[in-house]
Amino acid sequence: MKPASVLILILVFSILSCGCTSPPPAMKTVRVAYLPTSDYAPLHIANEEGFFAEQGISVEFVKVQSSAAALPLVLNGDIGVYAGPMKIGLVNAITKGEHVRIVADKGRVARGPCTAYALMVRKDLSDSGAVRNVSDLKGRKVAERDSDYDLYHALALGNLSADDVDTIDMAFPMVIPAFANGAIDAGLVTEPYLTEAVNNGTAVVLAPAEDFIPDYPFILFYGPAILDKDPELGRRFMVAYLKGVRQYNEGKTERNLRIISNYTGLDRDLLNRTCWFPIREDGYVPRGPVRDYMDWMYDHKKITLNLDDDQLFDMSFAEYANGVLNNTERTPGKQ
Template identity: 40%
Template sequence: MMFHLRKGFFCFLLVLSLILPSHIVFAREKTSSEPVRLKVLLLPFLSYAPFFIAQEEGFFAEQQLQIEFVQMSSSAAAIPPLAQGDLDIVAGTLRISTLNAIIREGKIKFVSDKGHIGAGGCTYYGIIARQALVEAGDLKNPSQLKGKKICLASGFATSEGYFVEKLLNRGGVKLNEVEIQEHIPFTAELEAFKKGTIDLTVGGEPKLTRMVESKHGVLWMPVQEIVPDFQFDVIAYGPSILQKNREAGRRFIVAYLKAVRQYHQGKSGRNLGILRKYTNLDTEFLKKICWPSIRIDGSINAKSVLDFQDWSIKKGLLDRPATENQFWDPSFIEDANKILSSVSK
């Protein structure tokens, strides 16, 4: 009798394991360890939307992660502490300083998309021209950029400089035939547009819409017409994850990509409410502006990074090139996509 009971019990367990494997695996993902504390850079920008969503919807908590958001002046300021292990995760603009840190120390890698120049759809990044200049017919094509004053708020040694030189090349205009003005705050930049002391600038949202609504600037050329599918934002891991806790890094990307899936639902009431809370932009303005493109699977356009790197080397801004394997680790998104796919079935 006891033999039959044991046999029946084991048969029951076998059937249960065949029916619910994905749920059991996923539960183990969430409960296999105590909550892990991660220090993550957070800035109040639209491209951090999946971070906001993951926090508000409890996706990080589902993965047994306790996130400590750290605010700094910019993502550039976060690279040294990331390399030293004082920060675990930094998401931000693709920067030459980050590539230099990867090449010199080998302690940082990109692990997911956080924003790219979508080839179609709305314009998140654009070349903004002074309205009076366009209305006068002085900017009908890139060849007329010669002699113009161009503002690069982030500086030339950034993707903005890359965009502008690509544009100048189209018109056969050399870099020394324009005047580049750098690191000008938005309010001063807007005033310069009014006075005519700046002719063009490069900007993403919400700067783009604010410039256009001021009636002093117009969207002259979408950046997707210059560098379609360019990888302008990435998530980067430092040695505290890459060398010491890859499991926590994998769980972070599971939560992040789950949030990206919700982000892809668009300007829903829930998403608008979350973005309003973290960006301090009002709902009507959020409805109006273009949201950045983020790939649902987290993949990046590695070729665009290599192209940007080549330009940086030619300009003497980068020590030497990094290989794709040196700056990109796709294993985290590969694992996360498998987990999310198994759960959704």
Template identity: 35%
Template sequence: MPRSRRSALALLPVLALAAASCQSGGDRSDPEGSAASGGSLTTVRVAHVPSTLFAPLYLADAKGYFKEQGLDVELSKVKTGQDAVPLAASGKVDAVAAGFSAGLFNGVAKGLGVKVAASMGASTGERPSPTALEVSKRLVDSKKIENVDDLRGRKVAVAGGEGAAGGYQLAATLRQSGLTLKDVQVVNVAIPDMRTALAEGGVDAALAPAPFTTAMEEGGVAVALAVPPKGTSATGVVLGNAFAGKPAARKFLAALRKGAADLQGPGRSSDENLRILAEATGQKLDVLRKTPPYQWDPQLKPDTAQLSHQQQAYRDAGLLDDGQVAIRDLVAGLAEG
């Protein structure tokens, strides 16, 4: 099975790699990116936060869809999207697959040179849900928390805090019960640490993504109290402005859409797909088999309505500066073709 070259680089090595490439005058000399050793492939450097939310990226890589487009995609792992987006703006990477944060809106309002070019995984709104508001089973069993309204004033874990992508997902989930982010105490807890925080009483609830939700519930630590509304999305693909204007950007998105096509219908959880996701994200295959999948728009079109809602949620929480981003200016016109 053809695969693009993969890199396990963390954030600082990404910077070092970019610097070395520029100093050598090597593969970035090609106006379309960088050529592979055979001279026929264009290199596209993608920073990503490993998550099943970005399944189209991993399928396109593993199944050779990028190479079909003449691209050699280098995947570099980063911890958070808010750290990686500036790398795309400066050209140190070409694209970022990650969650959208308040920092993205603040940055673009101040002239940060990036565009949202694609959507990624969205909530199904169904139970079981890939992303869920998990509550300590101890508190549920003692009937101290029976509904979302019982979370008023309580500590809720969100990776990256209220200004991260999870903060918007939490806001959307709370809104269904008439609550806002200001009605709870949002605590910044890394996703892998949420289970321990719930078990030890450090937090009362956690907004967690798949497959961590499944692991928490099967471990008897948490119970899903609520799920984000159908279509809730706070993740996608961000391109640096310089890369967005190149033909390689359209080819990159075309390959992503082919990956998204493999995630439609009952075949989206095929054994082949799950094995690819397990390898890409470091999750256990048996857990992924039990985890409900996200949904992906076949064309991965940027969801302008969700972006607008997200910006407003951050503004309501007092997380945005004075600038207001026009969503039409934030989105790249590369969704098709």
């Protein structure tokens, strides 16, 4: 055998025997908008457990006041990933050609043992009988935040419209003191503020969200910073995110509670009492509830074009991530 052939064989044998693997991808930063609520937990879990780092990703979390406030930052490329419900501003941006897409589930309104989102009313109004039903809210002050669709359907339970109440735009953290000092009579409230309001005796649930927007989705979106500039980074991000979702779905473990409390600044005991939104482990987002919202916006002339699914969804990232994760689970010796 020629010396060169021997050298090649030795090199191949050395590589195989050492168990060498391909080097990890170069570290890249992804900026992610978030709110201090528990449904953002999979992102924080993935970061804390090193799932993003495994994919060569360093996440920079950017706290925003609402998903609507994050949209301009997404459109100009300053933020690559954000989450929340579908909103009119987002749909109008896509209609104008902006490249933002639904890429994964981040929670949904679902009927179950607890309620994570609801129309609430001040406890004193409920106890006195002044407000027993949604119809009793006529003429009263109702807090909401980016909640046109939600409010429409909640008020419809009492044959009311937004014109029948005094709506007040209010961030979720401000709802609790507003209930306490009588500044509002009712409001749309999500966790953990829902549980906080019930526990401190300032408000009670008047109508759970599953009664007026069943299966309503909260969504993970990618913007042009990923879709246009680095889709491969988006695939790796999704692998880490869905690993975070799987750990989130293990429930209120000590580890999960500690991570979420650390990232949100919320009390651990409060988090343990809250209702957590269910999130699909495969990241799949059902088309039906999204289509219902699109049809509602179009019918109410909130948007000028009823976008089709190809203009709203790009599930290729979740499909890729599921392939990677399912293959890893089937491979002996892999965790």
